[in-house]
Amino acid sequence: MATTLRMVVDQVIAPVPGPLGVYTQALTTALIANAPAGCEVEGIVSSSSVAEIEQVEAMFPGMARLYKTSLARRELTAAWQLGLTTSPGGGMIHAPGLFAPLRRHDRTVSGDQVVVTLHDLAPWRHPEALTPSYVAWAKAILKRARRHADAIVVPTHALAERLAEIADFGDRVRVIGTAPRPGLVRPAALEASLRATRLGLPSEYLVTGGTLEPRAGVVDLLEALGRPGVPAVPLVVLGPATWGEVHLANVAAEAGVDPRLVRAIECDDPADLAVVLSGAIAAVAPGHDDGAATGLIEAFSLGVPVIHSTTPTHLEVAAESGLAVTIGSGGYADRLAAAVTSVVEQPALAERLSITSSDRARAFSWRDSAERVWQLHADL
Structure with a gap:
């Protein structure tokens, strides 16, 4: 039996x-x-x-x-x-x-x-x-x-x-x-290109996930991108464009970021998500709270350089495979700005993070x- x-x-x-x-x-x-x-x-x-x-x-x-x-x-x-x-x-x-x-x-x-x-x-x-x-x-x-x-x-x-x-x-x-969720595999080059075009992805961009709820850290990231000297790189947000009455474009503008450089995408298709993640310069996980951190694991699985906050969960899941940014109310956006700038402007650093990302993915x-x-x- x-x-x-x-x-x-x-x-x-x-x-x-x-x-x-x-x-x-x-x-x-x-x-x-x-x-x-x-x-x-x-x-x-x-x-x-x-x-x-x-x-x-x-x-x-x-x-x-x-x-x-x-x-x-x-x-x-x-x-x-x-x-x-x-x-x-x-x-x-x-x-x-x-x-x-x-x-x-x-x-x-x-x-x-x-x-x-x-x-x-x-x-x-x-x-x-x-x-x-x-x-x-x-x-x-x-x-x-x-x-x-x-x-x-x-x-x-x-x-x-x-x-x-x-x-x-x-x-x-x-x-x-x-x-990583089943099916999270980047399609062949032609299909990936067609999906990227359909999704309206720019040629270069950062990607993050979450809502505009403060603990998600997306607002902190937008403030970081609005700092003087930070490269004007588009940001793709995996999540809704609004949170209550707050809209992503308005938050971006208030942070000093051109709203045209920021867009929200909600991906239900794992192949679409794989295209979005794998095409990014880096995946940024700026959250303030502890959850499963599956977003980090999915970025690792595609070899994407990862920038993450120092919540206990992020530190545990990343295990020094990403670029950690000390979280806290004082100067957090400035530290995020420095981390993003370093990854965007230093190809060698991005390449190293991509390698450590792929290595870490084997643990899950x-x-x-x-x-x-x-x-x-x-x-x-």
């Missing part, structure tokens, strides 16, 4: 799958591909339409089966938050986020396991940036996880340390890193992540 790992894959058919949807798809695919002998993967989704079920089945062709709960996603979210339902049963359950059936159980007796994943601490550290309902849900679920989860997975040791300040999980915390793979997840459940 096969040992079954039951993966909560509902996020891939959520109205907005987002980064968690990408993570869910990538990890589940790797778990299926790297299942130990005698093991299989089953998916768990909320009550969904026939088309959605077919979408999931097509996404994971090696999945043993797909379990559909009796409740739709909205109702299931509320039920799992309150622990009011035993659906979808027991066994080894792995959740790629906090959305999980957390309830009292004794795995030494029943063999049941529930493992959840935490990707960032935004609901606790920056609740103003999220909806009140989501913040309340996340906090309630983490409390349930502290009582009932057999383990909690985080992507970095830095996040594990921050989590310990909020909730005591003892030795149940496991660090399992992420990797979904196969490794999947094997660690399988081992975690075996240890439990």
